[in-house]
Amino acid sequence: MAEHDLGDLAALRAHFGEPKGYVAHKELPALNKYSRRFIELSPILFLATSAPDGGPADNSPRGDGAGFVTVLDDRSIAIPDRPGNKRVDSHQNIVANPQVGIVFLVPGVNEVLRVNGKARVTTEPALLARMIANGKPPLAAIVVDIAEAFFHCGKALIRADLWNPRKHIARTDFASLSEITEFQFGVDREKHKAMLERDYVENLY
Amino acid sequence: MPGYEIGDVDALRAHYGEPKGFIKHKQLPALNQHSRRFIEMSPLVLVATSGAGDGPADCSPRGDAPGFVAILDDRTIAIPDRPGNRRVDKHQNIVSNPQVGMLFMVPGINEMLRVNGKARLTTDPALLARMAANGKPPLAAIVVDIAEAFFHCGKALIRADLWNPARHVERKSFPTLVKISADQYGVDEASNHERAEREYVENLY
Numbered sequence: 001m002a003e004h005d006l007g008d009l010a011a012l013r014a015h016f017g018e019p020k021g022y023v024a025h026k027e028l029p030a031l032n033k034y035s036r037r038f039i040e041l042s043p044i045l046f047l048a049t050s051a052p053d054g055g056p057a058d059n060s061p062r063g064d065g066a067g068f069v070t071v072l073d074d075r076s077i078a079i080p081d082r083p084g085n086k087r088v089d090s091h092q093n094i095v096a097n098p099q100v101g102i103v104f105l106v107p108g109v110n111e112v113l114r115v116n117g118k119a120r121v122t123t124e125p126a127l128l129a130r131m132i133a134n135g136k137p138p139l140a141a142i143v144v145d146i147a148e149a150f151f152h153c154g155k156a157l158i159r160a161d162l163w164n165p166r167k168h169i170a171r172t173d174f175a176s177l178s179e180i181t182e183f184q185f186g187v188d189r190e191k192h193k194a195m196l197e198r199d200y201v202e203n204l205y
Numbered sequence: 206m207p208g209y210e211i212g213d214v215d216a217l218r219a220h221y222g223e224p225k226g227f228i229k230h231k232q233l234p235a236l237n238q239h240s241r242r243f244i245e246m247s248p249l250v251l252v253a254t255s256g257a258g259d260g261p262a263d264c265s266p267r268g269d270a271p272g273f274v275a276i277l278d279d280r281t282i283a284i285p286d287r288p289g290n291r292r293v294d295k296h297q298n299i300v301s302n303p304q305v306g307m308l309f310m311v312p313g314i315n316e317m318l319r320v321n322g323k324a325r326l327t328t329d330p331a332l333l334a335r336m337a338a339n340g341k342p343p344l345a346a347i348v349v350d351i352a353e354a355f356f357h358c359g360k361a362l363i364r365a366d367l368w369n370p371a372r373h374v375e376r377k378s379f380p381t382l383v384k385i386s387a388d389q390y391g392v393d394e395a396s397n398h399e400r401a402e403r404e405y406v407e408n409l410y
Contacts (some may be wrong), residue, residue, distance in 0.1 A: 002325075002327060002329070003329075004327045004328045004329040004330070005325055005326060005327050005328075006296070006300065006326040006327065006328060006345060007300055007325075007326075008300050009297060009300065010298075010365050012293050012296050012297065012300065012326075013293075014289050015328065015344070015345065016293050016296070016344065016345075017291050017292060019291040019292045020291070021355060021361060021392070021393055022390040023291070023292060024292070024307040026389075026390065027207065028389065034380060034385045034387075034388070034389070036274030037279075037379065038379065039347065041374055041379065042363040042366055043364075043365035043366065043367065043372070044361065044362065046264050046308060046334075047252045047264070048251075048253030048254070048255070048262045048264035048306060048373060049253075049255070049262060049306075050255035050262055050302075050304060050306075051304075052243075052258075052259055053258070053259070054258075054302050054304060055304065056306070056321055056352065057253045057254060057255055057262075057304040057305050057306035057308035058253065058306045058321065059252070059253035059264060059307060059308045059319065060319070060357065060361075061308065061317060061357070061361040061362065062361055063361035063362050063363075063364045063365030063367065064302055064364045065364070065365075065403065066372075066375065068364075080230075080271075080358070082364065083360070086340050087224045088218075088221050089216050091211070091217050091221075092214055092217060095211065095212055095213050095216075096214075097255075097259045098261040098314075099255060099256075099260065099261055099372070101253060101254075101255070101261070101262035101263045101264035101265075101288070102232030102264060102349075103251060103264045103347055106374050106375060106379065107297060107367060107369075108373030108374040108375065108376060108382060109376060110372055110383050111381055112266060114264065114265065114318065116261055116262060116263065117305070119216070120210055120212075121210065121211040121212075122209045122210050122211065123209045123210075123211060123220065123391060124208075124209040125209070130251070138222055138330065139220070139221065140211060141278065142282065142393055144290040147261070149289055151385055152265065152266070153382060153401075153404070153405075154405065154410055155268075155288070155289065155405065156249065156265075156266040156268035156269075156311070156381070157266065157268050157410055158268070158409060159248070159264075159268045159269045159270070159273075159287065159406060159410075160248035160249040160270075161248065161270075162248065162249055162310075162311075163267065163314055163373055164338050165368075165372075167248070167312055168244055168312040168368055169312060169313040169314055170313065171313060171314060174242065174243065174246065174311065174314055175239055175242075175361070177356060177358065180239045180356055181227070181297070181356075182229075183238075183239065184233060184237065184397075185227040185231070185239070186240075187227055196358070199358070199360070200329060200358075200359065200363055201362075204360055204363060204364055205364075
């Protein structure tokens, strides 16, 4: 370990100090009216999973119309699984190690909601039928049994000024995914563009 | 319902099929011109960590001005650690299990960059000095040795319509964190309001 590394909990506490007051115990064991409402307003979440035994971690976005995550009860939620790239990285982690960490965002709000728990992947038809979008049920659902839920303060998003439209990049200021794919993998840019445009219109649901 | 659960990798593959073409092997072992540029433009990264021995997963946002994450070389980046709530959840995971999964966002762009690797925490003064903001160096830095980097297609953010200002929630349509804390933890609303306002102005850096 390098000279300035913080390598254990004692070193962390010596460097950062202790959390103050209720913040040290802010996890709640279930959803309440505020966290339920936040989930209803949220069109995007980030799902952290991890392979078993200290294997690689994975973080992937899930997005849809606001309220796309179904609150089954105060201790369980279901995330619809819309068509992706079939790599199923998150799913492979979940079947081997169910621990998940989720962050919900609501555009225009700087605070975020964090929900941690254990997940499973299901194709239960009655559940999928509740989550139909554009006439199609999801391919599967990730059901999470909640261990803890809490709001996270807005400092990260305030510093990022994330929701300020004036700070948004014009899409043309950055290479298209097709240009990048050609550069990285030698896939023909035009062919990829045609495929991706179709995918972004026809294969969202 | 257990009969519908997808419980292992074979069942996942049978349900989802195989990924196609370059997607199967799209991870790159290092940054390139496109991923470097994306990181330079990004004001927000979501960091996934997990405890040792299949302990709880954690996903939390880090935000700052675009380019706040320092690229040390094509296989190493450093994330500044600005003042938080001192809970150091993520840090505790990192010192016991270094695997991290990161997702970079650029406002206005639907595609995202994913970077996975192993992290350590450092207080190396020379490194922290490079990342001073508002005249203050960060408290520490999370240095990540990159194992893989790849772009993630824009479907989740397209479905979420995340960057459309017309979809942003009016902040006052959701209770403030102070109101929520008063209800959830019995924290005095008036004194906490003052503290929270000060925190969001004076203690961002």
